[in-house]
Amino acid sequence: xxxxxxETLMTTPRPAFTRREFLGSSLTLASASLAVxxxxxxxxxxxxxxxxxxxxxxxxxxxxILVVVQLxxxxxxxxxxVPFGMNQYYRARPGINIPExxxxxxxxxDGIGIHPAMTGFKDLFDNSLAAIVQGVGYPNPNRSHxxxxxxxxxxxxxxxxxxxxxxxxxxxxxxxxKGESGTATKSPKGHIDKEPNDxxxxxxxxxxxxxxxxxxxxxxxxxxxxxxxIKPISFESADLFRWAGxxxxxxxxxxxxxxxxxxxxxxxxxxxxxxxxxxxxxxxxQVSSELIRKAVxxxxxxxxxxxxLGSQLAMVSSMIRAGLKTRVYYVTHGSFDxxxxxxxxxxRHANLLREFASSVKAFYDEMKxxxxxxxxxxxxxxxxxxxxxxxxxxxxxxxxxxxxxxxGPMVKPGIHxxxxxxxxxxDGDLKYKIDFRSVYASVLDDWMKADSKAILEGSYRGVSVxxxx
Amino acid sequence: xxxxxxxxxxTDKDTPRPxxxxxxxxxxxxxxxxxxxARHLLWRAGFGGTPAQIQTLAAWGPERSVDYLxxxxxxxxxxxxxxxxxxxxxxxxxxxxxxxxxxxxxxQDEDALAKFRAERQNRERSDRAxxxxxxxxxxxxxxxxxxxxxEKMTLFWHGILATNYRTIENSYxxxxxxxxxxxxxxxxFGTMLFELIRDPAMIKYLDNDExxxxxxxxxxxxxxxxxxxxxxxxxxxxxxxxxxxxLTGYTFRDDDFFYDQQNHDNxxxxxxxxxxxxxxxxxxxxxxxxxxxxxxxxxxxxxxFVAELPPMERLPDRDLDPTTRTVLSSLSGTLLAGxxxxxxMLRKLFLSEHFYDQxxxxxxxxxxxxxxxxxxRSLNTPVRDLGxxxxxxxxxxxxxxxxxxxxxxxxxxxxxxTSTLFVRQxxxxxxxxxxxxxxxxxTADSTKYDPSGLxxxxxxxxPSASTDPGRVVDYMMKLTLGRTxxxxxxxxxxxxxxxxxxxxPDVMTALLLIITTMPEYQLx
Numbered sequence: 001x002x003x004x005x006x007e008t009l010m011t012t013p014r015p016a017f018t019r020r021e022f023l024g025s026s027l028t029l030a031s032a033s034l035a036v037x038x039x040x041x042x043x044x045x046x047x048x049x050x051x052x053x054x055x056x057x058x059x060x061x062x063x064x065i066l067v068v069v070q071l072x073x074x075x076x077x078x079x080x081x082v083p084f085g086m087n088q089y090y091r092a093r094p095g096i097n098i099p100e101x102x103x104x105x106x107x108x109x110d111g112i113g114i115h116p117a118m119t120g121f122k123d124l125f126d127n128s129l130a131a132i133v134q135g136v137g138y139p140n141p142n143r144s145h146x147x148x149x150x151x152x153x154x155x156x157x158x159x160x161x162x163x164x165x166x167x168x169x170x171x172x173x174x175x176x177x178k179g180e181s182g183t184a185t186k187s188p189k190g191h192i193d194k195e196p197n198d199x200x201x202x203x204x205x206x207x208x209x210x211x212x213x214x215x216x217x218x219x220x221x222x223x224x225x226x227x228x229x230i231k232p233i234s235f236e237s238a239d240l241f242r243w244a245g246x247x248x249x250x251x252x253x254x255x256x257x258x259x260x261x262x263x264x265x266x267x268x269x270x271x272x273x274x275x276x277x278x279x280x281x282x283x284x285x286q287v288s289s290e291l292i293r294k295a296v297x298x299x300x301x302x303x304x305x306x307x308x309l310g311s312q313l314a315m316v317s318s319m320i321r322a323g324l325k326t327r328v329y330y331v332t333h334g335s336f337d338x339x340x341x342x343x344x345x346x347x348r349h350a351n352l353l354r355e356f357a358s359s360v361k362a363f364y365d366e367m368k369x370x371x372x373x374x375x376x377x378x379x380x381x382x383x384x385x386x387x388x389x390x391x392x393x394x395x396x397x398x399x400x401x402x403x404x405x406x407x408g409p410m411v412k413p414g415i416h417x418x419x420x421x422x423x424x425x426x427d428g429d430l431k432y433k434i435d436f437r438s439v440y441a442s443v444l445d446d447w448m449k450a451d452s453k454a455i456l457e458g459s460y461r462g463v464s465v466x467x468x469x
Numbered sequence: 470x471x472x473x474x475x476x477x478x479x480t481d482k483d484t485p486r487p488x489x490x491x492x493x494x495x496x497x498x499x500x501x502x503x504x505x506x507a508r509h510l511l512w513r514a515g516f517g518g519t520p521a522q523i524q525t526l527a528a529w530g531p532e533r534s535v536d537y538l539x540x541x542x543x544x545x546x547x548x549x550x551x552x553x554x555x556x557x558x559x560x561x562x563x564x565x566x567x568x569x570x571x572x573x574x575x576x577q578d579e580d581a582l583a584k585f586r587a588e589r590q591n592r593e594r595s596d597r598a599x600x601x602x603x604x605x606x607x608x609x610x611x612x613x614x615x616x617x618x619x620e621k622m623t624l625f626w627h628g629i630l631a632t633n634y635r636t637i638e639n640s641y642x643x644x645x646x647x648x649x650x651x652x653x654x655x656x657x658f659g660t661m662l663f664e665l666i667r668d669p670a671m672i673k674y675l676d677n678d679e680x681x682x683x684x685x686x687x688x689x690x691x692x693x694x695x696x697x698x699x700x701x702x703x704x705x706x707x708x709x710x711x712x713x714x715x716l717t718g719y720t721f722r723d724d725d726f727f728y729d730q731q732n733h734d735n736x737x738x739x740x741x742x743x744x745x746x747x748x749x750x751x752x753x754x755x756x757x758x759x760x761x762x763x764x765x766x767x768x769x770x771x772x773x774f775v776a777e778l779p780p781m782e783r784l785p786d787r788d789l790d791p792t793t794r795t796v797l798s799s800l801s802g803t804l805l806a807g808x809x810x811x812x813x814m815l816r817k818l819f820l821s822e823h824f825y826d827q828x829x830x831x832x833x834x835x836x837x838x839x840x841x842x843x844x845x846r847s848l849n850t851p852v853r854d855l856g857x858x859x860x861x862x863x864x865x866x867x868x869x870x871x872x873x874x875x876x877x878x879x880x881x882x883x884x885x886x887t888s889t890l891f892v893r894q895x896x897x898x899x900x901x902x903x904x905x906x907x908x909x910x911x912t913a914d915s916t917k918y919d920p921s922g923l924x925x926x927x928x929x930x931x932p933s934a935s936t937d938p939g940r941v942v943d944y945m946m947k948l949t950l951g952r953t954x955x956x957x958x959x960x961x962x963x964x965x966x967x968x969x970x971x972x973x974p975d976v977m978t979a980l981l982l983i984i985t986t987m988p989e990y991q992l993x
Binding site for chain 2: 144145146147159160221233234235236237239241242243244245247248249251252255256258259260262265268269273274275277278279281282284285288289339340391392393397
């Protein structure tokens with residue numbers, strides 16, 4: 001056993017924890033900081049409630065984690081999962097196609113394979129740790145990056161409401177259905193209306209806990225993670241995750257802590273004001289800072305590829321190893337917006353795909369070394385695919401349907417659905433076969449053990465991507 | 470000029486805090502314009518003010534203050550010189566070089582090709598370095614300008630007509646665009662749109678240089694309609710397709726707009742109900758003739774200067790509460806009546822009672838640029854290392870000249886999360902003390918900040934108050950936060966007393982260190 005592995009054992013005191021230990025986490029939370037405000041304990045109880053309704057399916061661990069990889073900018077699905085058996089593919093893309101002999105073939109597939117830069121993906125696929133869902137999209141596709149990304153993140157074709165994962169958090173903790181906070185404004189009627197139930201006894205809008213149910217790595221937290229009540233934690237680098245001013249003079253520490261940990265006083269600070277929002281965020285920042293910095297300071301035991309996605313997934317792996325109770329991690333990769341000079345088997349798009357495949361592969365290697373593989377499922381999506389025909393600048397313009405990817409031992413491995421036809425097109429674009437919300441539904445129901453019908457406000461089961469253990 | 474120094478404590482306007490915002494677009498009465506209102510105007514229409522500046526505007530009253538800020542061309546400022554930056558770094562290859570390159574390609578002369586590639590990489594490296602210099606140049610200009618509204622409006626337009634250097638890879642074109650935005654900052658929006666479709670950086674960013682007569686690229690037409698001038702729901706996909714045809718041939722050569730007649734589609738188009746063989750100008754005119762355009766700009770202006778509204782597609786004007794609807798329609802009406810001149814609309818807004826409503830004062834989240842530039846301007850800190858400040862802007866989510874997308878910055882609460890909050894605290898600590906953020910060499914910037922000037926106005930009004938820790942804290946909080954949250958006030962006053970009670974510059978700096986970490990300091 002390499003010594004790095006021993007270190008893992010040393011620094012990971014708990015194996016995949018059982019539900020009882022998870023309940024005990026409120027104690028961990030309370031001791032995390034000397035002055036944990038009362039509401040944090042309340043939220044820890046919320047986590048307790050959150051797990052209470054879970055039924056334990058054999059083979060599926062209770063402390064499941066979902067990692068979402070957002071491939072931003074519109075990934076060219078046709079050059080990722082390559083339909084080398086279709087002549088139309090080569091005709092539509094004389095300058096940027098992947099020659100048949102270069103495509104990495106996948107067992108059990110006929111006429112399709114993956115981009116040659118994705119050797120890490122093939123490795124996972126060959127070991128039954130990866131799935132491709134083909135031709136994923138939604139009705140009346142929108143070709144605006146922002147609109148389509150919002151549609152994917154809200155799981156709503158009008159792109160309104162909270163994020164789909166935020167709604168999952170809300171549903172688990174507070175019993176909400178689909179909300180409106182995704183608009184980042186205070187109330188659905190605009191800023192003039194005040195929320196009437198300011199102090200109506202319901203769960204106060206406190207949201208984050210030191211072990212947030214959602215952590216997004218990056219500058220800003222994605223809409224997908226924004227619930228009405230539960231907001232994710234997000235950060236880009238752990239070193240910057242504290243106030244350095246307290247090192248200047250010892251006497252600054254106490255006043256700083258007192259002031260940074262204030263709670264908005266009702267009547268003095270309206271709860272829907274930006275001031276109240278900032279005070280809540282400030283308090284969350286203090287409590288989270290300590291826990292997360294400790295977690296991320298632990299280096300992974302395995303090697304991650306250079307690049308942003310690799311380092312983001314390395315951080316996620318450290319937080320998983322440290323035993324944070326976080327249920328969903330969110331990372332981003334791209335931009336995949338290859339309007340010009342996209343390249344074929346090499347070049348810009350190839351580099352993006354290589355980084356994607358090798359980073360996810362490294363992440364699962366690390367999960368294996370930690371003994372956490374069974375706990376982690378990964379889902380990768382992009383807001384749309386690209387048009388079938390290349391454009392005049394050796395690139396591709398915004399399109400519609402594209403493949404989604406899932407990873408982990410509890411994923412039903414292999415290829416789901418058929419490749420969209422390259423003949424039966426909608427004004428030059430692929431027709432989708434599988435609604436992306438049916439993939440969300442399968443993950444929510446079968447992996448997260450949630451009620452997808454309530455969260456997605458509709459029945460979207462059309463595909464089953466999680467093993468029934 | 471002499472102004473009567475007034476203590477903020479005595480000029481609080483006892484405006485009631487109504488449940489609904491005032492709909493009144495009538496001008497604020499001079500007697501209702503005091504310290505708080507002057508401070509508000511300086512932050513929103515600029516980057517905050519020093520105590521002396523606040524007092525000056527308070528004494529001037531609303532009309533003179535707004536005119537002073539708005540008619541900034543009467544104020545002398547550094548002219549922008551064309552030769553400040555190198556325009557040739559990314560110039561196209563000369564005829565001679567192009568031929569040599571093609572020859573090398575044909576002959577598969579790997580050595581020669583490698584030389585070309587290396588030379589190209591060198592130029593790209595120099596250009597990225599120049600881009601950083603241009604970022605610092607703009608940042609410095611914002612810090613030092615005597616015309617704060619000019620820079621604030623340039624920043625406003627940069628966030629709407631957003632262009633990212635990463636796609637352009639030509640720093641000089643970004644510099645030219647910045648000048649275009651500044652030239653039109655409070656000018657005429659129509660003029661700006663006509664210039665925009667001729668702007669090399671924008672043409673490149675939205676691929677119009679790749680647009681061909683027989684294969685129009687829709688990007689520029691789409692974003693002008695969706696994000697620059699109309700908003701979702703006010704055009705059809707067909708308008709975009711036809712708009713793209715109208716814009717064919719609008720490209721650039723080197724640093725200049727070039728109308729490529731060969732590639733322009735002369736055919737008839739139908740855009741927003743206008744049918745003619747429209748060109749790019751015809752496309753812009755069709756947009757300017759809609760009602761939606763002035764409404765869209767009014768809403769963007771309102772969101773930037775007054776209070777956030779959800780995007781139009783989520784909450785159309787017609788579904789807003791009556792107050793906001795009235796205000797927006799007054800603004801768009803003024804814009805339209807002035808044939809898209811921006812000044813009358815801004816003037817009306819800055820003078821309106823609505824603008825100074827208690828609900829809005831101090832409830833806007835400072836953008837990273839406003840936070841940093843505002844701290845330097847209002848507290849008069851040393852400028853320090855512009856490179857570090859520029860990096861911090863990036864970490865806080867506002868890398869100028871690199872907006873995250875053509876949608877610009879989302880603004881508002883999206884600036885704030887647990888991590889950007891720490892970056893905000895740490896960059897203020899750097900400004901006040903010279904202690905560099907993690908990741909830079911550990912030696913602090915030794916320029917010492919002298920905060921004593923902040924107290925001089927206060928001391929002028931009441932010498933005895935300036936030695937009383939409680940009253941000094943009260944004054945400092947009104948200046949920096951525009952409010953005095955009781956629990957924090959007590960903590961700070963106790964801190965000052967525990968340091969011996971004398972208000973030395975060090976105690977002042979320490980107080981500011983803590984105040985600037987406060988959630989409330991993120992607001993203006």
